[in-house]
Amino acid sequence: MWAYTVAFTVLPHLGGFLAWFISRREIPAWCQRLKKPSWCPPPRLFPLAWAVLYTGMGYASYLIWNDLGGCGSKAIVPLGLYGAQLALNWAWPPLFFGAHSLKLALLDILCLDCLAIGTACSWYRINKVAALLLLPQLCWLGLASCLTVRLWRDNPQQPPPKSE
Template sequence: MLIHVVGFTAFPHLGGFFGWFLTRKEVPTWFESLNKPSWRPPNKLFPVAWTTLYSSMGYASYLVWKDLGGFNSNAVVPLGLYGAQLALNWAWTPIFFGAHKLKLALIDIVGSYGLVESTMYSWYPIKKTATILMVPYLT
């Protein structure tokens, strides 16, 4: 059903938008004052990249949900891991940009990376396409 596709695909954007809204004034002030590597992409590419990543992971979660027959006992681990990695993903922006806690943000991103890998591992036997849709998030 189209409503499910749209809902699952849009869901990750909610936390991303909320984090951006809370910390949007920190980019032109605090963040721009940090020393960054010369190879860092320009700021205007980040919204495009995150829109793509959030849409991809959201759609992937829909594919897993659909193949598992909805939220049931079979979905607890694969969708629970997805939810946990998404929560850490959403937490990173307020930790890094809002609280300026660089070490805590690093811990968060390492945990998130591990949960993304675990999510992908749990999704692979269910829906390989969903697993592939998560690969760009690891890069």
């Protein structure tokens, strides 16, 4: 069973890495030009936070999968919610950094918030520990959502950086 534990725990990191890889070139130059609030965390904190969050989320998904006996009919809703919120999570960096679309990133993260809350609520009935492992993600998403709203509000129609 350890292979399943590792696979479920690593899966969120793969999508997160791919999302970063797609938009990595845009992150430094474009982000420096954005007007940020004083309470914005330092840029180095984001990858570290997501590494910890993805690990907790992945292990929690393993607990749910294990408790439901695999990917049967009972797992469709709880793991489907998780999969959908992971997809939105992975979509945010390319929307924000790659497409420079604060509006689409905001819509993405607001939908992500709803799915993450739904995931935690559906998991609570199955495995309380798994649901509690999602609490750090929910807290971080609260901060990230507020930050995205503020960036969208304070940086109307940011043009992409000029090519040299």
